[in-house]
Amino acid sequence: MVAKLTKGFWPKTANIILRNRILILLLIAGFTIFMGWQWQYMRFSSSQTNLLPDDHPVNIQYQDFLSKFGEEGNAVVFAIRDSALFTPDNFNRWNKLSKQLAAFPEVEFVISTDNLKELIKDNEKQEFVMHPLINGELKSKKEIDSITNHLFNDLPFYDNLLYNKESKTIRTIVNLDKDIVNTSVRKDFILQDLNTLVKKFEEETNLDVHISGMPYVRTMNSQNIIDEIGKFILAALGVTSLIFFFFFRSIRATFISMCVVIIGVMWAFGLLGLLQYEITVLTALIPPLIIVIGIPNCIFLINKYQQEVKKHGNQALSLQRVISKIGNATLMTNITTASGFATFIITDSTLLKEFGIVASINIIGIFILSLLIIPIVYSFMPLPKTKHLKHLNKKWIDAFVHWMERIVRHRRITVYIVSISLLVISIIGIYQIRISGSPIEDMPKNAEFFHDIRFFEKEFKGIMPVEIVVDTKAPKGVLKSSTLKRMNQFGEVIEEIPELSTPVSVVNLVKYSKQAFYNGIPKYYQLPTSQENTFIMDVARKSGDNGDLLKSFVDSTGQTARITTFMRDVNTSRMEEIEQRLLENITKIFPAERYNVYMTGSALLFLKGTKYLVKNLIMSLALAIGLIALFMAYLFRSFRMIVISLIPNLLPLVITAGIMGFVGVPIKPSTILVFSIAFGISVDDTIHFLAKYRQELTANNWRIEKSVYNALRETGVSMFYTSIVLFFGFSVFVISNFGGTVALGSLVSATLLLAMLANLILLPSLLLSLEKSIANKQTLKKPQIDILPQDEK
DSSP: OHHHHHHHHHHHHHHHHHHHHHHHHHHHHHHHHHHHHHHOOOEEESOOOOOOOOOSHHHHHHHHHHHHHHHHEEEEEEEEEOOOSSSSSHHHHHHHHHHHHHHHTEEEEESSSSTTTEEEETTTTEEEEEESSSOOOOOSSHHHHHHHHHHHHHHHGTTTTTTTTTTEEEEEEEEEEETTTTTTHHHHHIIIIIIIHHHHHHHHHHHOOOESSHHHHHHHHHHHHHHHHHHHHHHHHHHHHHHHHHHHOOHHHHHHHHHHHHHHHHHHHHHHHTTTEEEEGGGHHHHHHHHHHHHHHHHHHHHHHHHHHHHHHHHHHHHHHHIIIIIIHHHHHHHHHHHHHHHGSSSSSSHHHHHHHHHHHHHHHHHHHHHHHHHHHHHTSSSGGGGGGGGGGOHHHHHHHHHHHHHHHHOOOHHHHHHHHHHHHHHHHHHTBBBBBOOOTSSSSSSHHHHHHHHHHHHHHOOOOEEEEESSSSTTTTTHHHHHHHHHHHHHHHHHTTBBBOSSOOOOHHHHHHHHHHTTTTGGGGGOOOHHHHHHHHHHHHHHHHHHGGGGGGOTSEHHHHHHHHOOOOOHHHHHHHHHHHHHHHHSOOOTTTTTHHHHHHHHHHHHHHHHHHHHHHHHHHHHHHHHHHHHHHHHHOOOHHHHHHHHHHHHHHHHHHHHHHHHHOOOOOHHHHHHHHHHHHHHHHHHHHHHHHHHHTTTOOOHHHHHHHHHHHHHHHHHHHHHHHHHHHGGGGOOHHHHHHHHHHHHHHHHHHHHIIIIIIIIHOOOOOOOHSTTHHHHHHHHHHHHHHGGO
């Protein structure tokens, strides 16, 4: 039925395209200008990546936390570990830097040695007052030593907040305005103002300033993504154009193909602007992906054009046959590739959904561009010269095809043994794959900001916030003695975990108040007794001018408090162990009938998001496999053909997963994309081979062996060309500074290379082994859609 409806469609399409060449080119130019105009709406991601859907329980808790306490990750931290800091000139300059930062409207407040306050008991007024630690500039080394000794030895409140007593590292905390943390204002402030001030300070003092904090890390990481987009596009264009020229030996063909993919890239950026999607670490990959995926379209079309020219020398007929013969097959392969990306749309992750939408639309777009531009442009050009057709008779390509034919003909048992062996070994490797929930694992390891992350992990145990929210279920319940004791007990549990930093909460302020009540003696830095609690808590409530550090740790009603700690970068299993230990102690310390306590924070959110993503992407891969299976069933009406077509495409995925397990590449948001992307692309070779094979079956009166070898000879060259382009095209991602992008590029490249060999060796071997079953015309009925038109049967 469908075959009858679509009969003559592609010849008619060819006539329409070739008769309206100028109009089509004008329409393409106009649409390209329109998409270029949309570039102004492009914006780079300023917010933290959230992999969980809005209605996920973990996300709901996180949003509830933000509504009570505001943005958690709004602190930028500076630190110096250098004895040269403790000289009058350098120390005063360090304090001046704090003043300069505090003057910016983007900064909410700064905590540093410059404005540090000491809580002191006024014996006359019987109240606590806040005295600055430093008054004016320090003029001698003796003054500095006196102040730092007092800070390190007498003020435990600031231990691991502003100093590390053992290494004498000094830290400054800059809290940004919460309203600008997830906007482009934050990026501009950090890149232009903050970095400039720090650089000037380093030049004047010769001191090395370490900078970190989630706003800073996210900004520098996003800037790396921006810097890499251009690098990827140029690398993809360079690699694919060189390979293309090597195959075709034609500057003209190479130039035309490059124009096609460049327009495709312009459309990709335009679509991001039109849909107002942010450019993230994933969507930044789409432009180079369009180049890599678009070039095989150009190869098939130009190769077919040159074959037709060589056959009969009639340009008009050659162009007409390019569209009518290759159009449908290329459309089907692009649809399957787009389907692999489109499966991301069913996930609840906004990040993946946007990536899937933009990628799948642009894959269809690059197909339309190549189908329109290549025949039209060649119609205005003279016929290719003899030297441009020499590549059709390359001896080394013939040798490669003959080598594959010999293996299929004489080594099928060996092929099966090798395939089964690789399958078994790979399954063993799969059981060794780990899941990574680290938000910094993919960050560029050579970047200065990454080294600073490691510095703060060593000095202050990390920068990734973990929040524990304690709801007392009663207004002003936080400052009750029983609640404070429970929070202090839980804080002791946190301190026992080496990967977590010293917790910060209202408990710290209450302890500091008691120390001040006893004239600042450090040993009294502890919670008040029940008898002391009433008076000291009244004083603590009056300590508003010390609230810069702790004012956001209790909500406005006094019912809910937060305990903040920071986590080092640890592997997922260890992170889950820490989470489990904390949850067990929450249950033990905070009775459920009196308290509602939960954990949240960026580190936990990313871990949960990664695990959620793994489940969703397994579903999307299963959907992609199902869609391809239905597509094959629709084409061939045979269950055996479905199985035969899926095996050569699933085996490379299993092998790649096994390799990941053996070499220690974890499953994470970047690497899990490998499977859906590679499967969607590799199945194209299967379609091309089976399309030619079905045609040969009809032409050779259902003689399987002859049909298989003819299909192998006919499609082997094109499949080899496109696979090589895809292999080297995806390999450009290994130049990335991001570990996840490097893994994505190398794994997809390896998978596609394995898929090419599987489709050229394993697939024909399976067809030959099942010759008797498939030869029966009852099991291989005439397909509903003709992939190839009648004139090629």
